[in-house]
Amino acid sequence: MKRKESxxxxxLLVDDDRDLAESxxxxxxxxxxxxxxxxxxxxxxxVLEQRPIDLALVDIRLDDGDGFELLAYVRQNFPHxxxxxxxxxxxxxxxxxxxxxxxxxxxTKPIIDQELELTLKRAFAQHQMLxxxxxxxxxxxxxxxxxxxxxxxxxxxxxxxxIDSIADTRATVLITGESGTGxxxxxxxxxxxxxxxxxxxxxxxxxxxSENLLESELFGHEAGxxxxxVGKRLGKFQQADQGTLFLDEIGTASPGxxxxxxxxxxEWQFEPVGGSETISVDTRLVLATNEDLEVAVSEGRFRQDLxxxxxxxxxxxxxxxxxxxxxxAMADFFMKQVARESKRDxxxxxDSALEALVHYRWPGNVRELQNxxxxxxxxxxxxxxxxxxxxxxxxxxxxxxxxxxxSSNGGPRRLSLKEALEGPEREIIAQVLREFSGNxxxxxxxxxxxxxxxxxxxxxxxxxDNPTFQ
Numbered sequence: 001m002k003r004k005e006s007x008x009x010x011x012l013l014v015d016d017d018r019d020l021a022e023s024x025x026x027x028x029x030x031x032x033x034x035x036x037x038x039x040x041x042x043x044x045x046x047v048l049e050q051r052p053i054d055l056a057l058v059d060i061r062l063d064d065g066d067g068f069e070l071l072a073y074v075r076q077n078f079p080h081x082x083x084x085x086x087x088x089x090x091x092x093x094x095x096x097x098x099x100x101x102x103x104x105x106x107x108t109k110p111i112i113d114q115e116l117e118l119t120l121k122r123a124f125a126q127h128q129m130l131x132x133x134x135x136x137x138x139x140x141x142x143x144x145x146x147x148x149x150x151x152x153x154x155x156x157x158x159x160x161x162x163i164d165s166i167a168d169t170r171a172t173v174l175i176t177g178e179s180g181t182g183x184x185x186x187x188x189x190x191x192x193x194x195x196x197x198x199x200x201x202x203x204x205x206x207x208x209x210s211e212n213l214l215e216s217e218l219f220g221h222e223a224g225x226x227x228x229x230v231g232k233r234l235g236k237f238q239q240a241d242q243g244t245l246f247l248d249e250i251g252t253a254s255p256g257x258x259x260x261x262x263x264x265x266x267e268w269q270f271e272p273v274g275g276s277e278t279i280s281v282d283t284r285l286v287l288a289t290n291e292d293l294e295v296a297v298s299e300g301r302f303r304q305d306l307x308x309x310x311x312x313x314x315x316x317x318x319x320x321x322x323x324x325x326x327x328x329a330m331a332d333f334f335m336k337q338v339a340r341e342s343k344r345d346x347x348x349x350x351d352s353a354l355e356a357l358v359h360y361r362w363p364g365n366v367r368e369l370q371n372x373x374x375x376x377x378x379x380x381x382x383x384x385x386x387x388x389x390x391x392x393x394x395x396x397x398x399x400x401x402x403x404x405x406x407s408s409n410g411g412p413r414r415l416s417l418k419e420a421l422e423g424p425e426r427e428i429i430a431q432v433l434r435e436f437s438g439n440x441x442x443x444x445x446x447x448x449x450x451x452x453x454x455x456x457x458x459x460x461x462x463x464x465d466n467p468t469f470q
Contacts, residue, residue: 009034009120010034011028011057012036013057014039014056014059015039015058015059016040016063017059021039022037027113039063040064045070055084056074056081056083058083058086060094067085068085068098070083071102080127084103084104085103087109104123104126152323153326159186159315159316163315167190168195170282171312172287172312173190173286174288174293175187176292176293176450177290177317178290178317178319178365178449179365180364180366187244188246191244199243200239200240201243201246202239204246204248205249206249207249211254211257215260216229218236218260220232220272220275221233221235222274225274226274229273237279240281242283245283246286247288251302255303258306261306268280285310290448293311321361324358327369330366331354334369335385349384349385353390372391375391429458432446440455440458
C-alpha cells in the first residue's frame with residue numbers, strides 16, 4: 001500500500017550511474033513516489049523547467065559537472081524545491097559545506113533504504129512547515145495592513161503616514177486613545193511594516209500585573225529569586241530582542257517600575273530579578289495608554305523624564321464616535337471577515353442597520369463595533385444584516401434618533417446625520433461640564449478624551465464661552 005505522506009510527491013533523481021539510478025527509482029516508486037531520472041546536469045535542468053518537482057536527489061559527481069552546481073541552480077531558480085546531495089566519498093567537511101550552501105541533507109553511498117525514506121519524510125515535513133509559515137505571514141500582512149484598518153478620517157490617515165516614516169527606525173512610539181480604538185492593532189502594524197517583522201512581537205498588558213510580577217515578566221528572574229521561582233526565566237525584553245515589545249496600559253506602571261523602564265530606555269540594559277548579570281538588548285519599544293500622561297505628570301503620578309523618553313513619536317487615535325464616516329466601511333469589512341470565517345453567505349447590511357451603527361456613540365470604540373458585527377453575522381437568519389439583528393440598545397436608540405420631526409413648513413422631517421450626532425454630543429458635554437463646574441481637565445478625563453479634543457468640540461458645539469458652566 002502506498003504511504004500517505006509520499007502520495008503525489010514527484011522526485012528528480014540525478015545520477016550518471018544508470019543501473020543504480022534505475023534500481024533506486026524502482027524502490028522509490030514502490031513506496032509511492034513519482035520518480036524522474038536524469039543522468040546529467042543539463043537533463044536535470046530541462047526536467048525542472050518542464051515539470052513540477054517536489055524534491056531533487058542529486059549525486060555530487062556527475063559527468064558534466066558536480067551536484068553543487070545543480071544545487072546552486074535549483075536554489076536560484078526553484079527555491080521551493082529541497083535538494084538532498086548524495087556522495088560515495090563525502091567527508092565531514094563536504095557535509096558541512098553542503099548544508100552551508102543550502103542542501104537539506106547529504107547522504108553517503110551505499111544508501112540505506114530506511115535512511116533515505118526518513119530523510120525524504122523530514123524534507124517534506126520541513127517544506128510543509130515553511131509553506132504554513134508563509135501562509136501565516138500572508139495572513140498577518142493582510143490583517144495588519146493599512147487596508148484592514150479602515151480609515152478615511154484625516155487624523156488616522158496622518159497616523160499611517162507617520163508609521164510609514166518611522167517603521168524602520170528604532171524610535172520609541174507612544175500610542176494614545178480610548179480603550180478599544182485599535183492601539184494593539186496599530187502596534188502590530190508598525191512591527192509588520194518594519195525590518196523586524198520576522199522577529200518576535202511580544203505584548204504585555206501592564207495593568208493586569210502587580211509591580212513584582214510585571215518586573216519578573218519584563219526582565220526575567222533567576223531561580224530562587226522569590227517564592228515560587230523554581231527555575232530561570234527569560235523576560236519579555238529579552239524575548240523580544242531584535243523584535244518589538246508592546247507595553248499596553250503603560251500609565252498604570254508604578255513609580256518603581258517607571259524608574260526601571262527609564263534605565264532600560266537610556267541604556268537598553270537591565271538585570272533579571274535576583275541576578276547580577278547585565279543583559280543588553282536591541283528591542284523596539286511601542287507603548288500605549290488610554291490616560292492623558294501630561295495630566296498624570298502634572299499630578300505626580302507619572303515621571304516627567306520617562307514621559308519625555310517614551311513620547312518620541314506620539315500617535316493619537318480618535319474615538320470611533322468622532323469618525324462616523326468610517327463606520328459603514330468598517331462594519332462591512334468586519335461582516336465579510338466573520339462571514340468568510342463562519343462560512344455564511346451575506347449580501348451586506350441594510351440601510352436601517354447602517355444608520356443605527358452610525359448614530360450609536362460606541363463607548364467601546366472599534367472593538368465594540370467588531371463584536372457587534374460578529375454577533376449580528378452569527379445570529380442573522382436572512383441574506384442581509386438588518387436592524388433587528390443588532391443589539392437592542394443600538395437598534396432602539398436608532399429608532400428614537402431617527403423618529404420624524406416637524407419641518408419648517410409643518411411637514412415631517414428626518415434629522416440629518418450631523419444634527420443627530422451633534423445634539424446628544426452637546427448635551428453630554430454640557431452635563432459633564434456642569435458637574436465639574438466648568439473644569440475642562442476634569443471634564444476631559446471623565447469623558448475619556450484629551451483636553452485638545454474637548455476644546456475643539458466645545459468650540460464647534462457653541463459651548464466655549466457659556467457662563468452656566470462656571
